[in-house]
């Protein structure tokens with residue numbers, strides 16, 4: 001009994017009360033392209049008037065280096081043309097593989113924009129003013145694997161995408177349309193980021209993501225969805241749907257997603273009403289984020305879940321016996337075997353109508369808990 005009390009005391013000591021800034025973002029498990037060396041990227045402010053393009057830098061060791069750009073002598077395949085107040089894509093040499101064009105004022109990509117740079121593998125066009133990507137431009141870029149066009153003015157997903165593409169980042173545009181069949185043959189795509197756009201339910205149908213046979217991360221957060229997308233590729237490991245208006249989730253929705261490990265549904269309209277009891281009892285899931293919804297109770301979870309965010313809901317009380325994903329066997333309490341212990345390590349409950357202390361039955365069920373925020 002004494003050991004019992006000591007153990008409980010230790011547990012109580014490590015419970016954190018109101019800790020901020022602990023949110024963990026799951027990182028996509030994808031290979032990153034090489035980082036640029038040192039020049040610090042100045043964060044541009046959205047100007048009202050176009051500033052003049054910056055004067056050209058010193059001549060490059062490469063005679064074909066566009067004067068607007070910087071061609072590092074040690075990396076002949078890399079061209080830096082970012083943060084130069086450019087209005088158009090400079091004339092890129094054919095050796096270009098990694099092209100940095102972010103933080104400029106490029107408005108359109110004419111058909112010959114990348115005329116010679118047909119073997120480009122990586123293009124960063126984040127933070128420009130592009131409204132449209134001509135079908136013919138991307139058609140020629142067979143080797144393109146990473147296309148970043150965050151923070152532009154696109155209204156639709158580019159109508160043609162090269163088949164080698166592994167990452168497509170189109171967040172912070174005004175996309176309200178996905179051309180039919182655009183992802184049909186994209187079986188190399190690993191990451192699709194469409195967050196902070198204007199996507200609504202009628203954009204999606206059963207075939208929208210058909211063909212994405214290797215997709216790992218799908219980010220549809222911050223759109224105007226009221227429903228879950230009808231089909232999500234079964235390979236998806238990270239599904240982000242925060243900041244939509246989702247009210248319900250079809251029963252068995254997650255049954256077809258055997259690899260789902262990170263699910264984020266923060267800032268939606270979810271409550272017990274639109275959900276079947278076991279909807280989040282998903283054995284592959286490691287992190288479940290349901291903050292800023294209308295939950296009155298903590299939903300059933302699987303013993304494998306490690307992080308649960310239930311903060312800023314309307315939970316009034318919590319019953320450890322009911323939410324415990326495994327039958328609680330007091331005899332096992334002091335055994336060092338963790339095999340049959342729920343894996344939950346991190347639990348956020350702040351912003352509800354709960355008051356400390358954390359009920360004893362919660363602590364006794366989730367013996368691996370390292371912090372509870374209440």
Ligand SMILES: *[C@@H]1O[C@H](CO)[C@@H](O)[C@H](O)[C@H]1NC(C)=O
Pocket residue numbers: 064091092093094116
């Ligand atoms: C692009 O290719 C054309 C034809 O091969 C050539 O004349 C031109 O100089 C090239 N431009 C650059 C920037 O390499």
Ligand SMILES: *[C@@H]1O[C@H](CO)[C@@H](O)[C@H](O)[C@H]1NC(C)=O
Pocket residue numbers: 119142143
């Ligand atoms: C680009 O793609 C072509 C055709 O698919 C291939 O032959 C070539 O080796 C690729 N280039 C690079 C640099 O990967």
Ligand SMILES: *[C@@H]1O[C@H](CO)[C@@H](O)[C@H](O)[C@H]1NC(C)=O
Pocket residue numbers: 278281283300301302325
């Ligand atoms: C969760 O699902 C498993 C099977 O997948 C089931 O055995 C278990 O009873 C469920 N948990 C709850 C609380 O219903």
Ligand SMILES: *[C@@H]1O[C@H](CO)[C@@H](O)[C@H](O)[C@H]1NC(C)=O
Pocket residue numbers: 319320321322
């Ligand atoms: C918790 O739930 C269990 C099972 O439903 C019930 O027997 C128990 O009385 C509840 N505990 C509290 C404190 O409400």
